[in-house]
Amino acid sequence: MNIALAKLVQSISPKVQLLPWSPITSSQIHTSLPLCRIVSGKYRISKKRDKPLTYEMANPPHYIAHRKTWNSWNTSNIKGGLRRSETAIEDEFIRRFMSGTWHGLVCSEVIIKRQFNHIRVAAIVRRAVSPTKMYFLLGYSEELLANWLQCPVTLELQTVDSFQDVVFKYI
Amino acid sequence: MNVILQYYRSLGTARTLNLRIWRLNSTSADVATTTKGDEEEEFRVLDILKSRQRTKKKVTRRNDVQPDRADRMSIDQKWGNVWPGPKTFHPSSVPLPLRQGYVPKGHVPPGKKANAELMKIPNFLHLTPPVVKAQCEALKQFCTEWPSLLNSEEAIENHYPVETITSDYCHAGPTIRNPLARIATLRVKLSTLNLNKHAQDKFIRLVGERYDEETDLVTITADRCPLRQQNLDYVNYLLTACYHESWNVEDWEHDKTEEDMEYYDWDKNASKKSLVQWHLRATNMPNDLSDMDYVEYDISKIPNGEEYKNAVSSLMNNGESEETLKNYGAAVRKLLGLPEAKI
Numbered sequence: 001m002n003i004a005l006a007k008l009v010q011s012i013s014p015k016v017q018l019l020p021w022s023p024i025t026s027s028q029i030h031t032s033l034p035l036c037r038i039v040s041g042k043y044r045i046s047k048k049r050d051k052p053l054t055y056e057m058a059n060p061p062h063y064i065a066h067r068k069t070w071n072s073w074n075t076s077n078i079k080g081g082l083r084r085s086e087t088a089i090e091d092e093f094i095r096r097f098m099s100g101t102w103h104g105l106v107c108s109e110v111i112i113k114r115q116f117n118h119i120r121v122a123a124i125v126r127r128a129v130s131p132t133k134m135y136f137l138l139g140y141s142e143e144l145l146a147n148w149l150q151c152p153v154t155l156e157l158q159t160v161d162s163f164q165d166v167v168f169k170y171i
Numbered sequence: 172m173n174v175i176l177q178y179y180r181s182l183g184t185a186r187t188l189n190l191r192i193w194r195l196n197s198t199s200a201d202v203a204t205t206t207k208g209d210e211e212e213e214f215r216v217l218d219i220l221k222s223r224q225r226t227k228k229k230v231t232r233r234n235d236v237q238p239d240r241a242d243r244m245s246i247d248q249k250w251g252n253v254w255p256g257p258k259t260f261h262p263s264s265v266p267l268p269l270r271q272g273y274v275p276k277g278h279v280p281p282g283k284k285a286n287a288e289l290m291k292i293p294n295f296l297h298l299t300p301p302v303v304k305a306q307c308e309a310l311k312q313f314c315t316e317w318p319s320l321l322n323s324e325e326a327i328e329n330h331y332p333v334e335t336i337t338s339d340y341c342h343a344g345p346t347i348r349n350p351l352a353r354i355a356t357l358r359v360k361l362s363t364l365n366l367n368k369h370a371q372d373k374f375i376r377l378v379g380e381r382y383d384e385e386t387d388l389v390t391i392t393a394d395r396c397p398l399r400q401q402n403l404d405y406v407n408y409l410l411t412a413c414y415h416e417s418w419n420v421e422d423w424e425h426d427k428t429e430e431d432m433e434y435y436d437w438d439k440n441a442s443k444k445s446l447v448q449w450h451l452r453a454t455n456m457p458n459d460l461s462d463m464d465y466v467e468y469d470i471s472k473i474p475n476g477e478e479y480k481n482a483v484s485s486l487m488n489n490g491e492s493e494e495t496l497k498n499y500g501a502a503v504r505k506l507l508g509l510p511e512a513k514i
Contacts (some may be wrong), residue, residue, distance in 0.1 A: 055272055056287055069291045071511065075342040083344050108287040114343035122259040122290045131235065151345050156259035157288065157475040161236075165285040168272075 018088050045171045055168040074114040087114070090149055094121060101141050105129065107166045119149060122156045124166055134159075175466070241266035251302040258297065260289045265296065332363035337399055354394040355402035357410060361387050364414060369424075372433075374417035435487035437480050438466050446476065473503040 023048040041061040043053060070077075076087040095110045098121060110135045121141075125134070140153050144151040160166060244253070244266050253264060262269075262283040268279040271288045283289055322328050336356040340349035361382065365370050366374055374389075382389050391409050393402040429439060437443055444465045450473045451458045460468070471477040482502035486495045504511060 055281060058422065059273070065385075068288060071291065073291070073293065076344070082342060087344070107285070108290075111259070111287065111291050113259070113293065116341075116343060116347065117345050120259055123288060124285055124290075128237065149345065156261070156290075158261060158285065160196070160285045168281065168285070 039089075043171060050170050052171055053169055054108060054166045056166045058171075069134070071109045072112045074112075077113055094119070094145060096143065098123060098141065101137060106165050107160060110115040117151045119145070119151050119153045120156055121145070121153060122158075125157045125159050126163060127159045205506075223399070238479065239263040250299055251305065254296045256297050259291075260292075260294050260296075262286070263439055269288070328360070332359055333410075334358040335403060353397060353399050353402055354392065355406050355408040356390060356392045358388055358390050360408065361389055366414075366417060369420065370417040374413055377413045379416060430439075435484060437484045437487075442468070442483050443468070443480070446470075446479065450476075474503065475507075478502045479506050 001048050021121045043051065043057055047049070047078075055072075056068060064070060072087075072091050074087055076084045078084050091112050094112055099106050100122070102125055105126045105128055106123050107126055112118040113121040113122065127134075128139075138157070141151050241265050260283075262285075264480050267283070267381070269286075271286055273283040277409070279331065321330065328345060334357070334360065338352060338354065340352050342349060359377055361371065361374070364371075364399040376391055378391070381391055389410075391406050393405045393409070396405055397403045432439075433453075447460070447465055447468050449456060453462075471479055479502040482495070482499045488498050499510060503509075
């Protein structure tokens with residue numbers, strides 16, 4: 001949203017005086033909801049039609065609960081759920097931590113399922129590092145996440161040979 | 172044993188001999204040297220496109236990846252040992268040909284391997300019927316028998332008239348406490364309380380809308396304290412306090428007149444007095460009753476008196492309607508010995 005606004009400002013040279021009815025002067029809040037609806041979570045077709053997409057990427061967001069399911073499973077999202085914001089932020093943190101710790105190895109979305117105080121983190125990981133390293137990373141991420149989130153965390157990983165295995169289609 | 176050993180030994184020597192013979196006969200070493208010499212003598216070819224150097228990248232296949240566990244499973248294994256607890260789906264330990272995913276018509280849905288959709292959905296592979304049965308069997312030793320006297324709903328209601336309702340909540344989060352679990356509700360049937368007419372009336376007034384006339388239930392809910400036990404104590408206190416307060420009779424309660432009555436009490440009204448007077452006059456009996464005697468007069472002595480009482484009470488309490496008026500008319504006709512109304 002902010003980037004779109006900044007670009008709009010940049011494109012207008014400073015010498016040109018803004019008209020009083022210009023959208024920049026008249027409305028302070030730039031809402032780009034329709035744009036987001038059309039663009040967000042969707043992938044453009046490449047020229048050579050060789051962009052690999054996973055199943056998750058191949059189905060745009062409006063197919064959630066129809067063709068694909070949520071990546072976060074918890075009771076905060078249901079009506080009257082507790083700790084909505086905390087859960088959302090923690091999930092985002094776990095996702096970033098996972099993609100950083102398992103750098104370049106995570107081939108799918110990080111799936112976070114919460115049961116009682118137990119957090120299960122599932123992902124599909126490439127077998128690009130040695131099993132020893134993988135075991136270390138497993139224990140390392142579990143231990144650190146458990147310490148930060150004050151919950152038992154379990155990593156339930158599935159390994160694949162390469163990213164090719166999770167590719168659903170090419171566009 | 173010796174013979175066999177010797178035989179083997181002889182075989183071994185024969186093999187080595189053979190090898191030696193082959194070695195002598197082979198010309199591979201000579202050929203190699205000649206080809207090398209030929210290449211050196213040839214002109215070098217300028218390879219502009221560098222097609223020779225462009226070698227294919229080595230495809231490294233890890234040989235330490237174990238084959239799927241599912242392929243080696245016997246068909247009579249105990250599934251509960253393979254999948255003992257809740258776990259994210261793992262394709263190599265589930266021997267089922269699963270597929271999941273939406274594809275256009277004519278295509279095949281993605282298989283179980285590297286399928287994130289299967290990992291997302293919660294599975295119940297740890298709760299197969301035999302496992303549930305086994306767990307129930309294990310829990311049986313901790314269960315006690317249901318009391319044989321409490322064999323019906325009525326019996327339970329008789330022995331335990333007070334019902335407390337609390338809710339336990341199951342949710343995901345670092346704490347298992349849910350603030351909604353503190354709410355406690357107490358339910359009791361008013362008829363099970365030991366109350367006389369005055370006390371019952373006062374009790375209903377004290378509890379207000381917590382009393383439901385249709386079901387005769389008094390429901391007291393408390394959520395003001397932070398803990399469930401505190402709320403339960405408070406609810407019990409409220410019931411006790413209301414009960415004892417309803418038995419108290421204050422001085423000013425005696426000043427209640429007929430105009431203050433919240434409902435029509437036929438016994439205390441002029442209707443009964445006139446009925447009794449009429450009855451005494453009709454039967455030529457002496458009338459020397461005081462006001463209290465009128466109130467306490469046994470209505471069952473008068474033929475059809477009870478019906479008349481009910482008809483008047485319902486007319487006054489429930490308001491005028493076609494039915495109450497009709498009842499009233501019929502009761503009066505019966506009382507006076509008149510024939511029934513012809514329509």
